Amino acid sequence: MTAKIQGAQAPASAPAGALPATAAPAATAARVQWLRDELERHNYQYYVLDAPTIPDAEYDALFGELQALETEHPDLLTDESPTQRVGGAPLSAFDTVRHRVPMLSLNNGFDDEDVIGFDRRCAQGLGRTAAAAPAEDLFSAAEVADSAVEYACELKFDGLAMSLRYEDGKLVQAATRGDGETGEDVTVNVRTIKAIPLKLRGKAPAVLEVRGEVFMYRAEFDKLNERQAEAGEKTFVNPRNAAAGSLRQLDPRITARRPLSFFAYGIGELQGAERPPTHSVMLDGFATLGLPVCGERQVVKGAQGLLSFYREIGARRDQLPYDIDGVVYKVNAVPEQEQLGFVSRAPRFALAHKFPAQEMTTVVEDIEVQVGRTGAITPVARLAPVFVGGVTVTNATLHNEDEIRRKDVHVGDTVIVRRAGDVIPEVVAVVLERRPEGARAFVMPTACPVCGSHIERLEGEAIARCTGGLICAAQRKQALLHFAQRRAMDIEGLGDKVVEQLVDQGIVHTPADLYKLGVAKLAALDRMADKSATNLLAAIEASRETTMNRFIFALGIRHVGEATAKDLAKHFGKLDNLMAADEAALLEVNDVGPVVAQSIAGFLAEPHNVEVIEQLRAAGVHWPETEPMARAPLPLAGKTFVLTGTLPTMSREDAKERLEAAGAKVAGSVSKKTDYVVAGAEAGSKLERAQALGVPVLDEDGMLALLAEVAQMEQQGGAEPENAQ
Numbered sequence: 164m165t166a167k168i169q170g171a172q173a174p175a176s177a178p179a180g181a182l183p184a185t186a187a188p189a190a191t192a193a194r195v196q197w198l199r200d201e202l203e204r205h206n207y208q209y210y211v212l213d214a215p216t217i218p219d220a221e222y223d224a225l226f227g228e229l230q231a232l233e234t235e236h237p238d239l240l241t242d243e244s245p246t247q248r249v250g251g252a253p254l255s256a257f258d259t260v261r262h263r264v265p266m267l268s269l270n271n272g273f274d275d276e277d278v279i280g281f282d283r284r285c286a287q288g289l290g291r292t293a294a295a296a297p298a299e300d301l302f303s304a305a306e307v308a309d310s311a312v313e314y315a316c317e318l319k320f321d322g323l324a325m326s327l328r329y330e331d332g333k334l335v336q337a338a339t340r341g342d343g344e345t346g347e348d349v350t351v352n353v354r355t356i357k358a359i360p361l362k363l364r365g366k367a368p369a370v371l372e373v374r375g376e377v378f379m380y381r382a383e384f385d386k387l388n389e390r391q392a393e394a395g396e397k398t399f400v401n402p403r404n405a406a407a408g409s410l411r412q413l414d415p416r417i418t419a420r421r422p423l424s425f426f427a428y429g430i431g432e433l434q435g436a437e438r439p440p441t442h443s444v445m446l447d448g449f450a451t452l453g454l455p456v457c458g459e460r461q462v463v464k465g466a467q468g469l470l471s472f473y474r475e476i477g478a479r480r481d482q483l484p485y486d487i488d489g490v491v492y493k494v495n496a497v498p499e500q501e502q503l504g505f506v507s508r509a510p511r512f513a514l515a516h517k518f519p520a521q522e523m524t525t526v527v528e529d530i531e532v533q534v535g536r537t538g539a540i541t542p543v544a545r546l547a548p549v550f551v552g553g554v555t556v557t558n559a560t561l562h563n564e565d566e567i568r569r570k571d572v573h574v575g576d577t578v579i580v581r582r583a584g585d586v587i588p589e590v591v592a593v594v595l596e597r598r599p600e601g602a603r604a605f606v607m608p609t610a611c612p613v614c615g616s617h618i619e620r621l622e623g624e625a626i627a628r629c630t631g632g633l634i635c636a637a638q639r640k641q642a643l644l645h646f647a648q649r650r651a652m653d654i655e656g657l658g659d660k661v662v663e664q665l666v667d668q669g670i671v672h673t674p675a676d677l678y679k680l681g682v683a684k685l686a687a688l689d690r691m692a693d694k695s696a697t698n699l700l701a702a703i704e705a706s707r708e709t710t711m712n713r714f715i716f717a718l719g720i721r722h723v724g725e726a727t728a729k730d731l732a733k734h735f736g737k738l739d740n741l742m743a744a745d746e747a748a749l750l751e752v753n754d755v756g757p758v759v760a761q762s763i764a765g766f767l768a769e770p771h772n773v774e775v776i777e778q779l780r781a782a783g784v785h786w787p788e789t790e791p792m793a794r795a796p797l798p799l800a801g802k803t804f805v806l807t808g809t810l811p812t813m814s815r816e817d818a819k820e821r822l823e824a825a826g827a828k829v830a831g832s833v834s835k836k837t838d839y840v841v842a843g844a845e846a847g848s849k850l851e852r853a854q855a856l857g858v859p860v861l862d863e864d865g866m867l868a869l870l871a872e873v874a875q876m877e878q879q880g881g882a883e884p885e886n887a888q
C-alpha cells in the first residue's frame with residue numbers, strides 16, 4: 164500500500180496515536196471506532212479506488228493500535244472489525260449453501276461469427292433489426308445504427324465465482340458457485356480478504372447478494388509462490404489454482420495469509436432497493452458501496468463495439484495485472500435483459516467471448532538438453548504438438564534439473580503447457596493421474612551432447628554447464644549469435660542457419676573471425692545467394708563502428724546484460740580501464756554486486772577472451788571513448804549484513820540484491836564483524852547468535868528504511884546515515 168501520505172484525521176479530542184491505553188471507555192470506544200473507520204477507508208482507497216493514501220507501515224501502526232485496544236477491552240470487539248480478518252479456528256468441513264437466486268453460467272463464443280450471431284439474436288429479441296454485415300464490414304462501417312443494442316463489456320477474470328450476502332450492509336455469508344444451485348459456505352475464509360468489505364459504505368439495501376470473482380493478481384501470485392518455495396512448501400500452477408486452493412482451506416488463518424482479491428460483477432437476491440436500470444449503473448453503484456469493480460469496462464453499441472472491445476483487450480491481455488480468459492458482454496439495460504430472458508439456464512442477454520487458451524495438456528515425448536552461450540544446459544521437453552496461446556507448440560523449456568524434480572516431469576507424462584504472449588512455452592505441471600506405466604525419469608547427462616566435454620554443476624547453482632567453453636560448437640554458435648544480435652553488434656543477416664554452417668565447417672571460431680570473411684566464403688554457404696553474401700558482408704563491415712556499451716554487451720560475459728554494459732561503459736569510459744579493473748574496482752560500478760564483479764573479472768582473466776578482444780580491436784572494431792566517471796563509494800560499502808528467516812514481502816535473494824546494490828556485503832554467517840542481521844519469520848540460530856553477540860537486528864521494514872535513508876544521504880552528498888554504524 165505504498166503511496167503518498169495524506170495524514171489521517173483523528174477525532175478532534177484524540178490526536179492520532181496519542182490516546183493512553185488507560186483512557187476512559189467512552190474515549191477508547193471513540194478511538195476504536197475511528198481506527199476501524201480509518202482502516203476501512205484505507206482499504207476502500209486501495210481496493211476500490213485504486214488510489215492508496217497511506218504507506219504499509221502506517222497502516223500497520225493503526226492496525227496494531229486497534230488490536231491492542233481490542234485486547235485490552237474485549238467488550239469493544241465486533242465481527243466487523245478489520246482485526247477480525249486474520250482468520251479464526253479451523254473448520255472440520257464447509258457447510259452447504261443453497262443459492263436463493265441460482266448462480267448461472269454464461270454461453271461462450273469463440274469467434275467473430277459467434278459475436279455477430281449473439282448481437283443479431285439480441286437485436287431480434289428486442290424487436291430491432293441488427294445489421295447483417297459480414298465481419299470484415301463491421302470495422303469499415305463508420306457509424307452504428309441508432310437501433311443497435313447497447314452492451315456493457317467487462318473482463319472474464321480467471322478466478323473463482325463467489326456470492327457475498329450482505330444484510331443491512333453487513334457481510335453475513337460468502338458461498339462458492341458449486342453447481343449453481345448449491346455451493347459451499349466459505350464465509351470465514353472470505354472475511355479474511357481485505358478487498359471484500361465486511362460492511363458496505365453508505366445506505367445499503369436490506370439484502371444484497373453480490374456476485375463476483377475471487378482471484379489473485381499475478382505479481383502477488385509470483386510472490387506467494389516464491390514464499391512457498393522458500394518455505395519448502397508446494398507451489399501453485401497458476402493464480403486461479405492458488406485462489407481456489409486458498410479459499411478451500413479449512414483453516415482460515417492460512418487463507419488470511421494468501422493475497423486474494425475480488426471484483427464484483429452482478430446481483431443475486433436484492434431486497435429493500437430497486438434494481439439499477441442498467442448493468443453499468445449497477446457496477447458504478449457497487450463501487451459507491453465500497454465493493455471493488457474492475458476499471459476495464461466499457462459501454463458499446465452493436466457487434467462492431469463488442470468486437471472492438473475484444474480486440475483492444477486481447478492486445479493488452481498479457482500486460483493486464485491478472486489472468487483473464489475472455490471478455491463478457493451483457494445487454495446493458497436491465498428491462499431489456501428481462502425481456503430477453505434465459506435459455507437452458509444461461510442468460511440470452513450475455514455472452515462470454517473466450518480468448519485462445521493459454522494452458523493446454525499434451526504428452527512429453529522426450530526430454531533433451533540444449534547447450535547455451537555460457538554452456539548452460541537447459542532440459543527441453545519435446546511435446547506432442549498442441550495448439551496453445553494461438554500457436555502450435557512442440558517444445559517447452561523445463562529450465563533446469565531441480566525444476567524437473569520439483570515438477571516431477573517424466574517422459575510419457577501428460578503435462579499442462581502454458582504459453583502466454585511471446586513468453587517461451589513452459590511445462591507448468593504434470594497430470595499425475597495420467598502417468599503411464601513405464602514413464603521414464605530424466606537423468607542429467609554427464610557429458611555435453613555436442614562436444615562431449617564434462618558437464619558440471621557447481622554447489623549452490625541450479626544450472627549445470629558444459630565445461631567445453633569455446634571448444635564446444637554449441638557455445639560458439641550461441642556466442643556468435645549473441646555477438647551479432649541487433650542490440651549488440653547489429654549484424655543483420657547473421658542468423659542461426661549461417662552461424663551453424665560457419666561453425667560446423669570450421670570457418671569461424673571466434674567473433675573476430677567474422678571480420679576476416681570474404682564474399683566468396685559466404686556465397687559458398689548453403690542457401691546463400693551472392694546478394695545476401697554481399698549484404699551480410701556490408702553489415703559486418705558497418706558493425707566495426709559501434710559503441711563501448713554494445714561492444715561490452717556483445718562479449719557475452721555472464722550476468723552482463725545491456726544495462727550493466729551501459730553502466731560499465733559509463734563508469735570506465737575506456738575499455739583498457741575496464742580490462743585493468745579488479746573485483747573491488749568493479750564493485751564500485753552502479754548496480755554491480757559481487758556475483759557480477761566476479762564474473763567480469765573471471766572473463767577478463769582468461770587469456771583467450773583477452774585475445775579475442777585484441778583481435779577485434781585489431782580488425783578495426785572501434786567506438787568513442789570517454790573519461791572515466793568520478794564516483795563516491797557506495798553508501799553501505801564496508802558494511803556486512805546477514806539475512807535469515809522469511810521476510811514478509813521480499814525474497815532473500817531480492818533483499819540481498821538491494822543491499823549489494825548499495826555496496827553492502829551479504830554474508831552467510833554471523834560473526835563479530837557482522838554489522839546487521841536482517842531477520843524474518845522463523846529465523847533460527849543466526850538470530851540467536853546475533854542477539855548473543857549484540858549485533859543489531861533489523862526486520863524487513865527496518866532494512867528498507869535504512870536503504871531509503873542511505874539513498875537519501877547519497878543524493879544529499881554522502882554523509883553517513885545516523886543508524887549505520
Ligand code: I6G
Nearest residue numbers: 267268317318319320376428491
Ligand atoms: O459480468 C460478468 C463479468 C465477469 C459475469 C461473469 C464474469 O466472470 C468472470 N460471470 C458470470 C457468470 C456472470 N457475469 C453472470
